Structure formats: C-alpha cells, structure tokens
Amino acid sequence: MNDGSERAAALVRAAQRGDGMAMHDLLDLLAPYVGRICGPIALDDGPDAAQEALIAIFRGIRGLRDPGALFGWARSIAVREAVRMARRSQGARPAELDDVPQPGDPQLAADIRDVLRRLSPEHRAVLVLRDLEGHGERAVGELLEISTGTVKSRLHRARLSFRKAWR
C-alpha cells in the first residue's frame, strides 16, 4: 500500500466509526475521482450522477470490509449511477450507437462532449473505463456485467466515432 491508499484506508476506517472530519476528508478525496468518471458518461447530468453516486458510497461505507478496495468499489458505484442517470435523461434515444458522427462536421472537431453525446451511456462507460481509467477489457466487462466480446465491440464502435469526428 502506498501513502495515498494508506491514508484513504485510514479515513475509511474512521468514517466507519462515525468520524465526521474523516467523512469530510474522504469526500475531498473521492469527489474529484467520482467526478472524472461521471462527467464523460453522464455529461450534462454529471453533477447529479456524482452527487447520487457519492451518497450511495457514503451510505454504504460502513459495509466496506476492505478499506483498501475503496476506489474500485467507488468506481463501480459511480459508473452504475452515471449510466443510470444518463439513460433516464436520454429517454427515447436508442441505447445503441446509431448516429456515428459524420466526417467534416465542424461542431465535432473540437468538442469531445459532442462526440460523447452521440454515444449511448453504455458505450461511454466502456470508453471511460478502458481509455480514461486504463482497465483491461475483462475488468471492464466484469464491472459492467457484460461479456468481453461486448466490451470489444462497444469500444471499437466508440473509438470509430472519435476517429470519424476528428478525421
């Protein structure tokens, strides 16, 4: 365990005992991390998703047996909450990627948000976990409860949309 994860584990143990200052410092530690996951998946609903994810994390912190597993546990809650929030907000939009950006679309050239918006929340989740968080396809599949084959196909289609957007 390095210094950072030791400190996080100590904060978790103190928060589990009801120490409000530890909860405060844990929020300082977790909020940017959860925000980095929820932002690209939930987009405009990112702050709502991050808020709900952190509520779930703090309500469940007493049940976290291994404080060293904090970030992995928080990550899975954040991804699930971001996908749920994005799906709800997306409403009638199809869940699968069906409107790949067109090459030369001027709005897409500089704005990653626009490209992400054209992906389903599930595609965005795969992209965030694989390309932003650097997890392997197997780990991504386990986290999202989908097969490695589905991870690969979603990743391929998501990356294709970026390539087309920035061609």
Next chain:
Amino acid sequence: MTDTIWPEAGLDSVRRLRIMAAAVPGAVYAEDVLALPFEEVWAVAADLESEFPHLLTDVRTMRVTRADGDRFEALARGRFGQRARFDVVLRPGWCWMQSRFLIGGMAAVAEADRTRFAFMGALRVPGARLVHPLSHVLGGTPGSGVIRRIAERTAARTER
C-alpha cells in the same frame, strides 16, 4: 485519445453538503435560495465568533482557539454554561464542524445575484441533546430557522 480533456463533473458546496446530510444518520437538513449576494451571505456565515451565536440561539459564545490554513479549532459555550470543542474546516462557501457530540455544516453557492444556502446538523451520540450547547438547533429549531436568521443577519449588516 487519452490526452483529450474529458468533461468532469464538479460538485459545488451545496451538493457536497447534500451528500454529507444524506450520509450522516439522523441529520437535519435545510436548503433555500436567498435574495442576497453570495459575498454578503458568506461574510456572515464565516464569521464564527461574531455571528454564530446569532445563528444558533443556544450558543452564547464561540471563540476560535487555533487556526491552521482552512482548519480551525473553536470553543463554544452554551447558554447554561455547557462547553464544546469543535474541529472546523472553513472555506469560501463551505463550513464543516464536529464536536464530540455534534456534526454540522453550512454551504453556499452563488446563483446570479442570489445565494443558495444550506445547513445541516446531526447528533453523533444518543443523549447528546441534554448536554451540548448546540443540540437544540437539531430539535425544536429545524435547519430552516438557521437559514432565516442568516438572511436576517446579512440584511442587517448590509443596512448598517
């Protein structure tokens, strides 16, 4: 693609306090939008020694005994002489405090020329209500009373 700037979801102070209020068992929470500028509202909220006794009527005095960056230690005395030592974190738009028996927080965010203000408080142990100088704020006086008083105190300061 990993070099790209990904959109991040930021959490303002009020969202942070909602999280804490949802996480702390039995917390009292109130939130409202005040028709007052953020700077004026927070000048009152952050003035622990002068304003805290006005906001929380069970507190007679509040004295800051130690300061280290955004971390403070403060000593509260209640109307009936009770004492409580608080650890405090004070930042623009954010105040979080804890004593042996209580946890409390205030948060404010500017919304154009108005301010969204939130307050929370919770007892850490059963029975604390009987011995702690601030504990009545969590019972007979709900958090909305604190918000009403902060609006009144802010308006009074501005009129001076």
